[in-house]
Amino acid sequence: MSTLFAFLHHLCAFTLVAAVAIEFTLIRSELTLSSARRLQATDLVLGVAAGALLLIGLLRVFLFEKGASYYFHSHAFLTKFALFIVVGLLSIIPTLEFLSWGEALTAGQVPAISAKKLRLVTGIIHGELFAIIIILLCAAIMARGGWV
Numbered sequence: 001m002s003t004l005f006a007f008l009h010h011l012c013a014f015t016l017v018a019a020v021a022i023e024f025t026l027i028r029s030e031l032t033l034s035s036a037r038r039l040q041a042t043d044l045v046l047g048v049a050a051g052a053l054l055l056i057g058l059l060r061v062f063l064f065e066k067g068a069s070y071y072f073h074s075h076a077f078l079t080k081f082a083l084f085i086v087v088g089l090l091s092i093i094p095t096l097e098f099l100s101w102g103e104a105l106t107a108g109q110v111p112a113i114s115a116k117k118l119r120l121v122t123g124i125i126h127g128e129l130f131a132i133i134i135i136l137l138c139a140a141i142m143a144r145g146g147w148v
């Protein structure tokens with residue numbers, strides 16, 4: 001079971017990273033009908049991967065690995081978990097923006113987004129990419145019990 005959940009954890013993590021990278025590329029290019037639709041679809045994949053990652057990660061913490069007491073005494077795990085939650089909450093802003101495009105997209109129009117909002121959404125997605133680097137570092141440290 002532990003191996004299965006380790007596999008699922010990596011599968012969801014890689015899917016999440018790919019989705020964030022795709023969103024970053026799409027949001028930095030000119031917004032078109034097709035890129036706006038792809039952004040919406042990619043964000044759905046990102047949301048599902050993040051939800052599954054959280055669930056599988058918690059199952060690993062409580063059931064399959066070194067035990068909750070080990071992880072909740074690990075600074076690396078606490079940093080990784082806190083960063084995941086903060087970035088997850090921040091990612092609600094891009095998600096709400098992409099969802100608000102529904103009507104325009106159904107009508108076959110390119111959605112309107114202000115320059116300020118676009119900067120905010122791009123900045124958050126950029127922050128997600130940066131957070132993933134820190135999360136990967138924390139994952140390696142917590143799995144080995146320290147910087148050894």
Ligand code: HEM
Pocket residue numbers: 009013016053054056057058060061065066071081084132135136139140142143144
């Ligand atoms: C973007 C999100 C995440 C990424 C990219 C990620 C990545 C990773 C990676 C690469 C490993 C393997 C570490 C190694 O063996 O060297 C790992 C292990 C692990 N992760 Fe995550 N993870 C994420 C989110 C989470 C979350 C949200 C939780 C818990 C709620 C979690 C719990 C765990 C646990 C328990 C392990 C096993 C560590 C061990 O072997 O002791 N992960 N993660």
